[in-house]
Amino acid sequence: MLSIVVLYSFVYLFLMSFSLFLFIFVRRLIIQSRERKDRRIYADMEADLLEVLTAANGRREAFAFARRYGSSPRVLKRLLVAYREALAGRSLEPLKTIFETTIRARCLRELASPWLATRLQNVRLFVDFSRPEEAVHLVKLLHDKPVVRLAALNALTGIASRETLAHIFDLFEQDPAPNLYAYSNIFFTLGPRIEPFVRESLTRTLPVEKTGLLVEIAGRLLLRGLYPDVLRFAQHPEKELRIRAARALGRLLVPGSVKTLTALAADASWEVQAQAIRSLGSLEDWRTIPVLVKALFSPHWHVRYNAGYGLAAFGLVGILQLQEVSRQKEDRYAADMAAMVLDTVILAGGTA
Amino acid sequence: MSVLHVLDTGLGTLILAYFLLINTFYFLFNILSLAGILRYRRMVTFVRFGEIFRMPIVKPVSVIVPAFNEEQGIIDSVRSLLSLRYPVFEVIVVNDGSTDATLARLTEAFDLRLSKSVFRKSLPTLPLRGIYRSAIQPKLVVIDKVNGKKADAMNAGLNISRYPLFCAVDADSILEKDALLKVVRPFLEDPGRTIGAGGIIRLSNGCDVRGGQVVRVGIPRNWIARFQILEYLRAFLGGRMGMAMMRSTLIVSGAFGVFRKDIAMACGGYRAASITEDMDLVVRMQKLMHEQKKPYRIQFIPDPICWTEAPEKLKDLSRQRSRWHRGLVQTLVHFRGMLFNPRYGVAGLFAMPFYALFEMAGPFIECLGYALFASHVVLGRVNYPFAVTFFFVAVFYGTFVSLLAILLEELSEHRYPRPRDIFILTAAGIAENLFYRQYLAVVRAWAYVDFVRGKNEWGAMEKRGFAKAGQAP
Numbered sequence: 001m002l003s004i005v006v007l008y009s010f011v012y013l014f015l016m017s018f019s020l021f022l023f024i025f026v027r028r029l030i031i032q033s034r035e036r037k038d039r040r041i042y043a044d045m046e047a048d049l050l051e052v053l054t055a056a057n058g059r060r061e062a063f064a065f066a067r068r069y070g071s072s073p074r075v076l077k078r079l080l081v082a083y084r085e086a087l088a089g090r091s092l093e094p095l096k097t098i099f100e101t102t103i104r105a106r107c108l109r110e111l112a113s114p115w116l117a118t119r120l121q122n123v124r125l126f127v128d129f130s131r132p133e134e135a136v137h138l139v140k141l142l143h144d145k146p147v148v149r150l151a152a153l154n155a156l157t158g159i160a161s162r163e164t165l166a167h168i169f170d171l172f173e174q175d176p177a178p179n180l181y182a183y184s185n186i187f188f189t190l191g192p193r194i195e196p197f198v199r200e201s202l203t204r205t206l207p208v209e210k211t212g213l214l215v216e217i218a219g220r221l222l223l224r225g226l227y228p229d230v231l232r233f234a235q236h237p238e239k240e241l242r243i244r245a246a247r248a249l250g251r252l253l254v255p256g257s258v259k260t261l262t263a264l265a266a267d268a269s270w271e272v273q274a275q276a277i278r279s280l281g282s283l284e285d286w287r288t289i290p291v292l293v294k295a296l297f298s299p300h301w302h303v304r305y306n307a308g309y310g311l312a313a314f315g316l317v318g319i320l321q322l323q324e325v326s327r328q329k330e331d332r333y334a335a336d337m338a339a340m341v342l343d344t345v346i347l348a349g350g351t352a
Numbered sequence: 353m354s355v356l357h358v359l360d361t362g363l364g365t366l367i368l369a370y371f372l373l374i375n376t377f378y379f380l381f382n383i384l385s386l387a388g389i390l391r392y393r394r395m396v397t398f399v400r401f402g403e404i405f406r407m408p409i410v411k412p413v414s415v416i417v418p419a420f421n422e423e424q425g426i427i428d429s430v431r432s433l434l435s436l437r438y439p440v441f442e443v444i445v446v447n448d449g450s451t452d453a454t455l456a457r458l459t460e461a462f463d464l465r466l467s468k469s470v471f472r473k474s475l476p477t478l479p480l481r482g483i484y485r486s487a488i489q490p491k492l493v494v495i496d497k498v499n500g501k502k503a504d505a506m507n508a509g510l511n512i513s514r515y516p517l518f519c520a521v522d523a524d525s526i527l528e529k530d531a532l533l534k535v536v537r538p539f540l541e542d543p544g545r546t547i548g549a550g551g552i553i554r555l556s557n558g559c560d561v562r563g564g565q566v567v568r569v570g571i572p573r574n575w576i577a578r579f580q581i582l583e584y585l586r587a588f589l590g591g592r593m594g595m596a597m598m599r600s601t602l603i604v605s606g607a608f609g610v611f612r613k614d615i616a617m618a619c620g621g622y623r624a625a626s627i628t629e630d631m632d633l634v635v636r637m638q639k640l641m642h643e644q645k646k647p648y649r650i651q652f653i654p655d656p657i658c659w660t661e662a663p664e665k666l667k668d669l670s671r672q673r674s675r676w677h678r679g680l681v682q683t684l685v686h687f688r689g690m691l692f693n694p695r696y697g698v699a700g701l702f703a704m705p706f707y708a709l710f711e712m713a714g715p716f717i718e719c720l721g722y723a724l725f726a727s728h729v730v731l732g733r734v735n736y737p738f739a740v741t742f743f744f745v746a747v748f749y750g751t752f753v754s755l756l757a758i759l760l761e762e763l764s765e766h767r768y769p770r771p772r773d774i775f776i777l778t779a780a781g782i783a784e785n786l787f788y789r790q791y792l793a794v795v796r797a798w799a800y801v802d803f804v805r806g807k808n809e810w811g812a813m814e815k816r817g818f819a820k821a822g823q824a825p
Contacts, residue, residue: 010744017752021778024759028771081398117394124398147395147541181543184409220409301472336470343468344485 041075049079052094053087062094066101073103077125084128092128099129111137119148126155135164142171150182157189165190169197173206180213187217195223202229212244219248227254234260242272250279258285265291274302281310289314289321296325296334304334308341319345360724364738367721368745374710375749378586381594382756388597389589389654389764396655399537411539412440413532413610414513418505419445419523423452425661427461429523432564434489438532443492444509445523449499458494462486469493475507475621483512502606503622503629510621513613520630522607525660526556526564534656535610538649545649547637548611550604551656552588554767555581557664566659569767571776574664578780579788581662582754585777589654589760590753596652600703602638604650606630608658615640626686628679635687635699642696654764670795677715677799678807684708715796721746722790747785754781 048065055061069076080095080103087095103125110122123141126134134155141152153171156164168190172183187194198214206214215233218226230252233245246264249257261283264276277295280288288310295307311318319342326338415433419426426445433443447455458464464484471483478500486492497508506520517539521527531551538546557580558572571578595601604611606629616622619636626632634650641648663669684691684707691708693700725742728734758777761767768777 007740010740010748013744013748013752017748017755020752020755020759021774024755024762025771025774028762028774031766032771077398117391117397120395121397150541177544179541179543181409181411181540188409333470336468339468340470 038075038078041069041072042079045069045072045075045079049083049094052098053091058094059097062097063101065094066098070102073106076102080129081125096129096131099125100131104129108134108137111141116145116148119144120151123148123151123155127151127158130155130159132159132161135159135161139164139167142167146177146179150179153182153186157186160190160193165194165197169194169201172210173201173204178210180209184213184217184220187213188220192221192223194221195225198223199226199229202226208238208240212240215241215244215248219244219251222252224252224254227252227257231257231260234264239269239272242267242269243275246272246275246279250275250282253283255283255285258283258287262288262291265295270298270300270303273298274300274306277303277310278306281306281313284313286314286317289317292318293321293325296337297331299333301333301337304337308337312341312345360735363720363724364735364742367717367724368738368741370710370714370717371721371742371745371749374714375745375753377706377710378590378753379749379756382590382753382760383594384597385590385593385760386756386763388593389760392654393763410439411517411536411543412442412515413438413536414509414515414518414613415441415443415521415532416506416509416513416518417443417445417521417523418448418502418509419450419454420448420499420502420505421450421452421454422523423450423454423457425524426454427457428561428564429521429526430458430462430492430564432526433521434491435529435564436527436532437529438536440515441491441532442514443489444495444512445492446495446497446505446509448497448502448505455494455496459484462492462494463488464494467493469512471512473511474617475511477504477508477511480508501624501626501629503624503626503632506629507621507624510613510616516613517610518613518616519608519610520606521658522660525553525607525658526561526566527608528657528659529565531608531656531658532610535608535653538651538653539610539612542649545647546612546651547615547641547648548601548604548609548634548650549653550592550601550609550651551653551658552765553584553605553607553658553660555584555662556659557581557662559659561659569769571768571773572664575780575783576666576669576788577662577664578776579784580669582757582777582780582784584662585761586754586757588652589764590757592652593654593760595703596650598702599649599698600706601650601652602635602699602703602707603631604634604652605658607660608656609634611637626679627675627682631679631683632686635683635690638699639687639690639696642699657765657767666791670791673792673795674799674802677712677796678803680707681712681800681803684712712800715793715800718746718790718793719797722793750785750789751781754778754784 048068052058052061052065076098080099084092084095107122107125110118113119119141123138126138130138138152138155141148143149144152149171153168156168168186172178198218201214202211211233215230218230230245230248233241234249236242236245242264246261249261258280261276261280265273265280267273267276273295277292280291292307292310295303296311298304298307308322311321322338322342326335326342328335415436417429417433422429430443430445445458447458464486467483467485469483478498481496481498484494484496486494493512495508495512497505510518517536519532519535535549535551538549555577556566557574557577558570559566560568560570571581592601592603609630611633615637616633619633619640622629623632623636638648638650663672684704687704690696690700691704721742725739728739755778758774758781768774
């Protein structure tokens with residue numbers, strides 16, 4: 001009985017293996033032939049697309065191109081995606097026309113696909129080819145799976161109106177598991193126009209990491225109108241928010257922040273001290289030099305490191321201070337840090 | 353006589369069950385990988401990996417390269433790393449007390465100057481002899497230190513590194529230009545949970561390497577290297593992809609893996625006494641995350657490629673595999689508390705037992721199977737049902753799993769361009785059953801003996817350099 005089972009299994013597995021081998025081999029041949037065909041179509045399309053892009057009446061040529069190649073959507077998508085990388089601004093218009101004429105309807109249909117990967121692929125096509133009227137379709141995806149949600153957010157940033165911005169901030173405030181890294185990139189891409197939304201969100205009670213991100217963005221986008229809002233967080237009981245406030249103040253470069261930052265440089269937490277010292281360094285205000293020199297003698301490595309580079313940013317005056325510290329013998333750690341910063345500055349100068 | 357017969361039958365059944373189970377597991381991993389690779393391909397369609405360059409905030413990466421006596425390939429390797437497509441990264445080469453001209457070659461090629469860098473010694477390491485910076489490559493830092501082991505060199509690199517992610521790369525490896533962009537993607541998509549990610553390791557033997565990049569992929573003439581190509585495909589595309597889909601990754605290859613530095617530091621960095629520091633770190637990171645009850649993910653990405661040189665001589669191969677196996681045994685023994693422990697989730701209930709039963713104990717059972725078969729032949733008492741079944745589950749089923757791995761390669765990266773390559777790989781899948789598998793089973797079984805005897809040597813292999821790899825010896 002066992003022998004029969006084994007024999008049958010053996011024959012079965014042999015046939016399976018042989019079929020698998022044939023499948024791999026035949027598939028390879030078919031793919032190679034398809035790739036050759038696709039390459040030929042791609043080359044033809046590319047030559048015609050270059051003519052469309054340089055034509056006097058680009059729109060009419062784009063329609064003609066779409067009619068000619070609409071039947072090869074797979075290669076057409078590849079071409080459009082490759083060219084959108086290379087083009088920007090008004091030169092993207094012919095591509096958008098081709099996209100709208102040939103692929104858009106299918107993409108919109110597939111945005112409602114039950115398959116995550118299909119939705120994702122199609123929403124990604126909208127990142128560069130979408131128009132403001134498509135926002136309504138993309139907003140629907142803001143409650144999809146995280147990866148689709150982020151792709152939809154990315155697409156929306158390209159066609160940001162007041163309404164879409166409101167949607168983005170609503171989603172940010174309500175998102176139970178936000179990808180803060182992605183949100184920060186999206187906010188940064190949107191630029192200073194988000195100032196009123198950031199101000200409004202800062203007045204709400206949000207989790208620390210979300211408020212922290214908004215404070216950070218205020219600094220990164222140099223939203224000086226939010227200076228009073230940021231200042232509020234310098235006294236916040238949460239260490240994380242004090243760190244973010246110190247960092248934002250160092251970027252906003254408002255002269256009045258020296259006092260606040262000097263106070264933060266004496267904070268109980270060394271992380272806050274380190275950030276405040278770094279920000280004081282970036283202010284490049286002569287009054288901060290004694291604070292930075294004192295910080296070079298801090299027991300905390302990061303504080304000393306930021307103080308060293310802060311002093312180096314002052315140019316010759318800072319370098320003279322660093323030389324002095326590097327020569328003293330009382331605190332070896334301060335001397336080593338000063339020597340390292342001087343060494344790096346000299347090496348970087350040499351490289352340049 | 354009847355006792356011997358019972359023993360013989362019992363052993364035979366155990367051996368058959370082992371082969372049947374291990375090949376079935378790998379078959380299932382392959383099926384999972386198949387689904388995973390198809391899904392991954394669809395998920396990254398229209399992804400512009402280059403868009404990270406336009407992102408205002410990126411996650412910078414410290415690439416750490418421990419190097420011991422790597423004068424043959426170090427310059428190619430560092431050049432390939434410096435030419436990676438990634439917005440912000442640094443390359444830290446740790447010369448781990450090389451006795452050849454590794455440091456001299458680096459100094460000459462990159463105009464290294466002794467630097468006065470000071471750093472936080474967060475992880476204990478053997479003394480450093482000097483930190484060098486390049487006058488022509490601002491991204492390059494070279495550390496010269498007293499010889500420890502790879503783990504000690506990695507810890508020295510971690511101490512110097514500045515960025516929140518670090519990438520461990522072997523000095524005899526070459527990363528493809530966009531490998532870092534691709535492998536870092538999980539850290540951008542799911543930054544809270546992703547603690548590690550690895551890409552696929554492929555063999556540079558038989559390929560043309562120029563300017564630190566693989567310019568033509570080919571199959572080597574050397575059969576030992578050919579067998580290893582298939583083994584790597586099975587291990588990475590079949591095994592690791594499947595294990596990653598089951599959230600059971602225990603190994604991210606030390607030749608190319610990216611990790612979150614804060615988690616690695618919280619674990620105390622690499623364990624200096626460890627033989628396979630890569631597996632040890634991954635297991636410790638998982639242990640920590642489970643103990644802190646934090647969700648985490650370790651991802652395997654099938655397309656960022658790292659090319660490495662495989663040994664083409666049996667002596668080198670046996671040293672390498674012996675070290676790997678001793679490392680596996682050491683890690684499993686060290687973390688035996690995680691075995692079958694529900695506190696450690698899938699890692700404790702599935703991954704660790706799988707490695708213990710099939711990878712650690714496997715070579716003994718394999719050797720026993722071959723010995724039993726040989727004894728039957730010698731005694732003239734060949735048990736034909738056993739022999740046929742053994743052939744069926746050990747050889748034929750194994751070849752079928754190898755074919756599946758070739759299919760996975762075709763579906764994922766399709767790197768071997770000629771249809772002839774499929775024939776060669778299939779032939780390797782059949783031919784490896786004639787001697788190669790048995791040889792490795794003996795090497796791995798003997799490695800266990802070495803482990804018990806406390807043998808702790810690294811097992812260096814003779815390097816031919818990338819340009820020469822794959823050419824006939």
